[in-house]
Amino acid sequence: MEEKKVVAGNEAAAIGAYESGISVATGYPGAPCSQVLEYIERYEDIYCEWSTNEKTAMETAIGASFNGKRSFVVMKTLGLNVAADALLQYSGTKINGGIVVLVADDVGRIVGDDYQDSRNYGIAAQIPVLEPADSEETRRFIKFGYEISEKYSIPVILRMNAITSKSKSVIKVDPDLTVTQSEHIRYNYCAQKMVTNVIRFGFSNYKEKDLVKYWHNFKQYWNKLKQDCNDFSVNTLTLASKKIGIIASGVSYYYAKEVMPNASYLKVGMAYPLPEKLIRQLANYVDELYIIEGFQPVLEKEIKALGIPVKGSEIFPRFPYALYFTSDIIAEKILGLLPDSAFPFKNVIPFRIPTNCPGCPHLFLFYLLHKNQIKSSGAIGCAGLGALPHIGQIDIVQCMGSSIGIAHGYNKAAKNNEKFVAITGDGEFWHTGVNNLINVVYNKGNVTTIIMDNFTVAMTGGQGNPSSGYGLGHEVNRLSIEKICEAIGVADIQIVDPYNLEEFEKCVTSTFKHDKPAVIIARRPCLVFSCRSEKKTCQITDRCKGCLKCAKIGCLAIELTEGNGQTFALINPHRCIGCGLCQQVCQIGAIEYA
Ligand code: SF4
Ligand code: SF4
Known part of the structure; x- marks a missing residue:
């Protein structure tokens, strides 16, 4: 019997996908929709994975669809740019099992950093776009998405946003429902794109009539869909x-x-x-x-x-x-009505700039860049927070995996006379950064790449990546960053604990003495997603002269206080995790462990 449940859109999406009988779910973490796959992981019969990037996720789902099974792909808007090559090619190809691509736009820039509207992809590639308004619609629209995907032989985009993903509303569920995984018509041959090319060029050596039977009349399906959508519920x-x-x-x-x-x-x-x-x-x-x-x-x-x-x-x-x-x-x-002045909380949320956790290993890197006046291209995620004005130590941040390519281009333009370094996280390195590193070695670049390896995709909620050792719902292999760098041909690979500032600095600056690609793996677990048993904190002693050097490292635990007409730094013991960065920065030894 159906019952009502209050769930967020992300959970409703997982329920809708399960009720649709999907067999495979893939994706790449990205706010605001990372939780969708984490909810799907609960369903044992569904194969579920964090793929290395969105294109891989899309292609894996296409493979499952070609096998006749229903597949589901989840990503945020910017991820669709990465997956676009695969998705746009799949539109126009006759598909077997239904495929729904959940894309969460950041309408209003509530959680992210882009102005992209994924409906434009629907228009560019002639892909239907469904847009639910609440959790129940999310559940229902996904099921409907699979119906039209198979009926009109087309992939379907389900467009969500931070509000529909995160806000909770009532859905109807049947707790006793058991779902059989759907299997649509299975074709053994699906080379429509290739066939199209052969027919288009009219090569007489090929038996065109034989090829025509593989031709998928996409236009006919699309025109029918355009008509029928007037009657869709x-x-x-x-x-x-x-x-x-x-x-x-x-x-x-x-x-x-x-x-x-x-x-x-x-x-x-x-x-x-x-x-x-x-x-x-x-x-x-x-x-x-x-x-x-x-x-x-x-x-x-x-x-x-x-x-x-x-x-x-x-x-x-x-x-x-x-x-x-x-x-x-x-x-x-x-x-023409004035805004409702009865709502008292409208303007009381203070402006807060996103910043790293106290003790985050990335803060050591930002300090090191500042001290040595090193120019850099940065990462997306926690390692990219150093580009924000309160730290301002990263000169350019673009898209996932781009930092190594940007540094390579910069250094080539400077005829390799400068060392503009690349910063990347471990997840981002595997996502697409590794391709750029291959390009650097192949084209005899000289980039120093600093990989901030914290064993997780931190900013989106601690999801796994190929070197984390964990994935989603099944055992995974743990890949080695250093071994892959070695295999690519990077001659200078150093591994360091970023908390050891002196050693970290030596590693980075040593790479400036040669003109070859180098990789520094600064390895320490993210504080949020690792277990910390010891609780120690630092404190500022009365030896402090008020130079405020420690206050400039960007640690949230360091506050400012006034006394005797002077400003002093103060460590908040409830926030400090005792990483020791401020202690290493203070040149007169005024900071010690409490
Ligand atoms: S979540 Fe982890 S990686 Fe991100 S700022 Fe906090 S400690 Fe650093
Ligand atoms: S030891 Fe210093 S830098 Fe580290 S968390 Fe505490 S106050 Fe911040």
Whole structure:
């Protein structure tokens, strides 16, 4: 019997995937959707893995789909850039088992650092995009996604965001439900892309008629989908007031409904392709038509391209504040109402810059870079926090795995007369950094790469990577960073404990004496995801002269206090973990263990 449960969208996604009978789930950690795979791991029959990167995850899922099984891939928006090559090729190929790709956009930049809207991928590659507004829709839309994936022979994107992923709402579940893993029609041959090329060039040596039978008439399927989506239950048209009509997608629908409960609505559950017939019906019914969609005006452009007048970005400017809709913004811009002053907590959350944990090994690196005035390209994640202004020791941060390539390009442009170093985490090294290291060795570069090996993908919640020794739900092999660097041909490989600042500094600066690629593996577990049994702290003694050098290392445990007209540093014992960095930085020995 069905019962109700309050769950976050991430858990609802796992339930929806399980109820759809998936066999394989893959992904790469990324906020806000990392937990989806961790929930799926609970289902024993589903093979589940953290892949080394999003492209690998996508290709593994494609393999499972080719085998006739349903597969599920999870990643954040930027991950879709990495997976795009595989995904875009799969669209247009006749597929066997259904495949749904859950992508979490960061609408409003709540958890991350990008402005990307994954619906654009749907448009670019002709892939349907479903957009749930809450947990129950997430569960249902995933099941629906598999139905259309198999019916129209197409991969499906399920677009979530920080709100739908993290916020909790009621879903319906059957606790006694046992699911049989789905097996769709299985084909043994799926070389449509290659066949297309042969036919396109018209090589007469090939028997075209034989090849044509493998041709997948994608256009026919797509046109049918475009027609049928007007009748899909995920798109709902409610005709009420004739004055105002709203087209809304995702969670924005709820905000609009809260402000204008009596307006007419088209709630677009499938953001692409759009239900043109329903849009025209609403446009003809109301005096004024608005589009309310989180993030970029993607649907708005599509609707305007149909020649339908709709108000959107002209009243909801996208930068800097209207990326993420709220009831206040909608009430103000459409109804001219002042923002609700009854909500007292609106402005009380203080601005806080993301920073490393007290005692994080990365702080030792940032200090070392500062002391030696070393320029660097940085990592994504905790090791990239050194680029933020309060530390400011990393000069450029781009995308996952890029730091080694950027350093290589910089040094080549400087004719190898400079040593611009690359910083990467262990997860990022395996993700795509290793490809860049191969390129450095192959092309006789001279990059010094510092791999901050803390045995985990820390910032996204402590997920495993190939050298962590753990994965998801099954045993994994532990790969060796030093052995792979050696195999690539890096001649200078040094392993050091970053807490030993003097040794760490010697390792890094020694690589500046030669003109070859070098790798420093600074190895110490992340403090959050390792067990720390000993509890020791540092304290500042009365020998302190108030130079404040220790206060500049970026440790959250070091606070400032006033006394005798002077500012002094003070160590908060509740935060300090006794890493000893401040002690090594203090040149007059004023800091000691408590
Ligand atoms: S989570 Fe781990 S890696 Fe990240 S800042 Fe904290 S200690 Fe450092
Ligand atoms: S020992 Fe110093 S640097 Fe390390 S956590 Fe404590 S106050 Fe911070």
